Amino acid sequence: MEALYATVTGVLTACGIYLTLRGRTFPVVVGLTLLSYAVNLFLFSMGGLASKSTTIVDSSFPYADPLPQALVLTAIVIGFAMTAFVVILAMRTRGDLGSDSVDGQRTDEPREERK
Amino acid sequence: MDHLLVMPIILPLFAGLAILWKRDASARFKRLVSLSAMALLVAVGVALITMASDDTIRYYALGDWQPPFGIVMVLDRLSALMVLLTSVLALFAGLYACAGQDEEGSNFHGLFQLQLMGINGAFMTGDLFNLFVFFEVLLIASYALLMHGGGKARTQSGLHYVALNLAGSSLFLIALGVLYGTLGTLNMADMAQKVATLDTSSAGLTMAAGLLLLTVFALKSAMLPLYFWLPRAYAAAPAAVAALFAIMTKVGIYAILRVFSLIFGNQAGALADMASPWIWWGGLATLALAAVGCLSARDMRTLVSYLVLVSVGTLLAAASLPGQQSLSALLYYMPQTTLVTGGLFLLADLIDDQRGKAGARIVKSRPLRQPALLGTLFFIGMAGIAGLPPFSGAIGKAMILQATPEGARVWLWSILLVAGLCAIVAASRAGSTFFWRSSEGEASGPLAGPARGIATAALIGAAPLLALLAGPITQFTDATAEQLDHPARYIDAILNPDPENQAMPMSNSEETP
Numbered sequence: 001m002e003a004l005y006a007t008v009t010g011v012l013t014a015c016g017i018y019l020t021l022r023g024r025t026f027p028v029v030v031g032l033t034l035l036s037y038a039v040n041l042f043l044f045s046m047g048g049l050a051s052k053s054t055t056i057v058d059s060s061f062p063y064a065d066p067l068p069q070a071l072v073l074t075a076i077v078i079g080f081a082m083t084a085f086v087v088i089l090a091m092r093t094r095g096d097l098g099s100d101s102v103d104g105q106r107t108d109e110p111r112e113e114r115k
Numbered sequence: 116m117d118h119l120l121v122m123p124i125i126l127p128l129f130a131g132l133a134i135l136w137k138r139d140a141s142a143r144f145k146r147l148v149s150l151s152a153m154a155l156l157v158a159v160g161v162a163l164i165t166m167a168s169d170d171t172i173r174y175y176a177l178g179d180w181q182p183p184f185g186i187v188m189v190l191d192r193l194s195a196l197m198v199l200l201t202s203v204l205a206l207f208a209g210l211y212a213c214a215g216q217d218e219e220g221s222n223f224h225g226l227f228q229l230q231l232m233g234i235n236g237a238f239m240t241g242d243l244f245n246l247f248v249f250f251e252v253l254l255i256a257s258y259a260l261l262m263h264g265g266g267k268a269r270t271q272s273g274l275h276y277v278a279l280n281l282a283g284s285s286l287f288l289i290a291l292g293v294l295y296g297t298l299g300t301l302n303m304a305d306m307a308q309k310v311a312t313l314d315t316s317s318a319g320l321t322m323a324a325g326l327l328l329l330t331v332f333a334l335k336s337a338m339l340p341l342y343f344w345l346p347r348a349y350a351a352a353p354a355a356v357a358a359l360f361a362i363m364t365k366v367g368i369y370a371i372l373r374v375f376s377l378i379f380g381n382q383a384g385a386l387a388d389m390a391s392p393w394i395w396w397g398g399l400a401t402l403a404l405a406a407v408g409c410l411s412a413r414d415m416r417t418l419v420s421y422l423v424l425v426s427v428g429t430l431l432a433a434a435s436l437p438g439q440q441s442l443s444a445l446l447y448y449m450p451q452t453t454l455v456t457g458g459l460f461l462l463a464d465l466i467d468d469q470r471g472k473a474g475a476r477i478v479k480s481r482p483l484r485q486p487a488l489l490g491t492l493f494f495i496g497m498a499g500i501a502g503l504p505p506f507s508g509a510i511g512k513a514m515i516l517q518a519t520p521e522g523a524r525v526w527l528w529s530i531l532l533v534a535g536l537c538a539i540v541a542a543s544r545a546g547s548t549f550f551w552r553s554s555e556g557e558a559s560g561p562l563a564g565p566a567r568g569i570a571t572a573a574l575i576g577a578a579p580l581l582a583l584l585a586g587p588i589t590q591f592t593d594a595t596a597e598q599l600d601h602p603a604r605y606i607d608a609i610l611n612p613d614p615e616n617q618a619m620p621m622s623n624s625e626e627t628p
Contacts, residue, residue: 020282025274032281039288046292068295071244075288078251082284085258086277089270096270102278103271 002049005041012038025090025100032086036079043072119166120175120188122159123198123235126152131228138222146213149224153206156231160199167195170594172608174241182241182609183305189241191605192595193446197238197369200450201362204457204574205231211461211570212355219264219353226263230256230359237366241609243294244301246370247287250335254280257363260356261348268351276348279341283334286327293324303377304609307602310383318385325379329371329390336367337427338394339401345424346408350416354464357416358457358574364427365453372434372442377602388437395435395523399530402428406534409541415463415475415549418541419456422500425534426452432527433515441518442596447589448511451581452500455508458574459496465489465571466549469560477545481556485563490550492575497542499578502535507581514589 012034019031047065054061055069094100130152134145166173167190175188209227217223233253240246258280262273295301297317298309313321334341345364349357375390383389405424412418426448433445463475466489473480483489499506512531519527563571581588598604 016285020278028278032278032285035282035285039285039292043288043292046295048296067301068292071291071295074244074248078248078284081255082251082281085255086281089258089262089274089277093270093274096265096267102274 005045005049009038009041023101025093025102028102029086029090033083040072040075043075044068117175119162120173120190123239124232126156127228127232131225135225142218145224149209149228152228153209156202157206160202163190164195164199167192172605174609183300183302186245187241188239192598194238198235200453201234204362204454205359207570207573208355208358208457211567214564214566216353216355223263226256226259230260234362234366238369241303242301243303244291247291261352263353263356272347272351275344279344283331287331290324290327293320297321304606307378307606310378310386313384322386322389325389328374329393332367332370333397336364337424338397338431339404342401342424346417346420349420350414354461357460361423361453361457364423365449368430376599377605380602382602391435394431398428398431398435399526402432402530402534406537409537412541413477415466415545418545419459419463422538423456425538429531436519439596439600442599443592444514444518446592446595447514451507451511451577454574454577455496455499458571461571462492462496465563465567471560477548479552479554482553482558484558484560486550492571493546495578496575501538501542505582506578510582510585
């Protein structure tokens with residue numbers, strides 16, 4: 001389970017970083033979102049992954065660390081608010097600057113098609 | 116009276132909520148609530164600093180959940196100093212905004228209060244995850260404030276600022292996750308205790324997490340190579356917001372001071388002072404490049420933004436030096452540089468207003484309406500920030516230079532003094548263009564007005580005032596530096612709930628509530 005979990009987190013982070021470094025606002029927003037997903041998964045595992053243990057503390061059974069669950073909830077809520085904000089901001093940028101390039105440079109055609 | 120410790124957070128929170136709740140109310144109502152809340156905050160700041168002066172470290176356990184399990188607000192000399200500094204800066208920045216800038220967009224005062232709540236919370240908290248939460252509170256308010264009033268430049272620099280800080284928040288969370296994994300706690304005092312007895316197998320992982328934290332704080336405090344967002348964002352922000360943002364880089368410096376003196380400080384065993392070389396070289400490089408930036412600035416706002424960076428570089432370099440003397444010098448230098456750069460942002464806006472189309476750009480234009488007033492403020496502010504006597508910048512810089520150990524002098528002395536020279540050259544070029552090289556034409560801009568004049572003069576007036584009060588302030592900062600240099604006191608105060616028993620470690624060994 002650990003290997004699968006680590007791989008998923010790693011791939012998500014890598015995709016997030018790649019997209020964040022793109023030159024247009026939409027991939028950047030998606031990249032930041034992926035990055036926050038990866039971070040949430042990572043936080044969730046920070047107390048160690050435990051299978052077959054209860055989530056509610058009961059002295060007769062081993063229980064999972066409850067703190068990461070509380071922290072990841074906080075992180076999800078904050079991440080959600082930030083994503084909503086950055087989506088609106090990206091739309092505002094498109095409107096104000098007339099371009100969806102992060103540098104605000106007006107290009108007549110997408111860079112990929114220019115050649 | 117113990118509830119006083121949460122007042123710096125509760126007060127702006129409720130003021131902000133009241134203003135947002137009555138968002139359709141008249142501008143006068145919002146200004147009144149906002150200004151009275153900030154005046155009260157200054158009073159709270161003074162009360163806290165008097166409380167902290169007896170060298171006891173107090174904490175306030177939220178919901179009475181005792182540390183290390185509950186979240187605590189901690190009051191020591193450093194946090195009291197930072198809260199007072201924030202409240203004074205905010206009061207005058209808010210006063211400036213009340214002259215009309217707050218009505219350029221919506222919800223200015225509400226966001227301003229929430230931003231204050233985030234900043235004060237970051238200074239008071241004793242829990243690393245809580246520090247993250249307060250960082251987010253202050254950031255989300257700052258995103259909106261930065262774009263207050265709208266416009267192309269603001270939207271564009273805002274996008275960069277938001278994207279960078281979101282990436283920074285992710286890094287912060289990763290660092291927190293790793294630290295919780297290796298140390299098993301997020302209470303700063305408890306972490307400091309656990310780091311000292313860390314087994315060698317997880318030392319590498321903890322070190323990586325610590326340096327990741329440093330990256331995040333370096334982004335907030337704008338250390339090279341993470342400062343490129345700052346000049347654009349600060350130059351584009353509305354004047355009152357830019358003035359308040361003068362404290363935001365200091366939040367990063369505060370976090371560096373706190374985490375790397377308490378958790379990874381001199382008691383941290385294998386990881387003791389691990390970040391010092393990074394902070395030292397990063398600070399020096401920031402200082403050098405910011406000095407070049409000052410010379411290249413073509414607009415007074417950009418110039419002041421680079422002056423903010425000069426002070427960040429100076430503070431970071433001083434923060435990495437060993438010993439209490441440099442810490443004390445840094446803490447003396449910090450208030451004046453924060454207040455004066457805040458005042459200079461306000462002054463840039465006043466100059467912009469009176470020069471018509473040329474604005475704050477450093478070009479020949481029509482004469483100013485109030486050259487004597489603005490010129491005097493400009494001279495005092497720039498001389499203070501560049502470190503010319505008789506202002507407090509000179510005292511602060513001299514203290515930092517004096518506190519530098521022999522081997523480090525070659526670097527710090529040369530770069531700091533040359534940076535000061537660059538600041539003077541840039542400031543005199545800007546000043547002579549603004550005040551002496553005006554073209555023919557009628558001075559017709561709007562007058563500064565009482566609110567804006569008082570706010571600007573009060574912040575810039577910090578330069579001579581702090582020089583006059585240098586004696587008592589250095590006494591306070593000396594004691595603060597001593598407190599920071601002995602993390603054991605902080606740990607004892609938090610984890611040993613009864614202050615009378617601090618001297619006897621055997622008397623209260625239980626940590627559970």
